[in-house]
Amino acid sequence: GENVEQHPSTLSVQEGDSAVIKCTYSDSASNYFPWYKQELGKRPQLIIDIRSNVGEKKDQRIAVTLNKTAKHFSLHITETQPEDSAVYFCAASRAGGGADGLTFGKGTHLIIQP
């Protein structure tokens, strides 16, 4: 089955700096890669996703890049703000395209220092 590795487990950055979280996956057939954000005490929520026919996707201050050859994808947050503090999960779909077959990474706790 699919295995998703996520690094780092904790990331502390100064407010205004950029943050990068990296994930690798094992199943070359996976082709859907979402990122979920979980604020303290709340449910995980989708913030951005990418499919394997696209190399990069941006939404305001967040972007995701995908390298299918190397089987890794990354989340980039620019101009970090206090509200970016949360746990971020990457995931890969083993079902061939949808959220119904996701395997999650173990999460990255992002801390934004004032």
Place this chain on the structure above:
Amino acid sequence: EAQVTQNPRYLITVTGKKLTVTCSQNMNHEYMSWYRQDPGLGLRQIYYSMNVEVTDKGDVPEGYKVSRKEKRNFPLILESPSPNQTSLYFCASTVLGGGNSPLHFGNGTRLTVT
């Protein structure tokens, strides 16, 4: 409002006392799933269901049961809870087989087994 509703939010019980955590969604989703979240281990899938009367084991099914008698409901049953099942549990749902629907999570159930 489209949502996944879990109950209860908090539950404290003793070893061996059977309990059920309910989950209901109002989005007519075929796919429903249960996850447990533990520090450092991320979101691990317990069971999932692709439709009524169709359930399958996830990565950590031992000690749990589920049922899917109706499309909207997917209860999680712990027949004989043990302390190692103390965790934060999330129910989630989405459409089956791809598309643009993310995984919708409930608010979570924090279970403590003493």
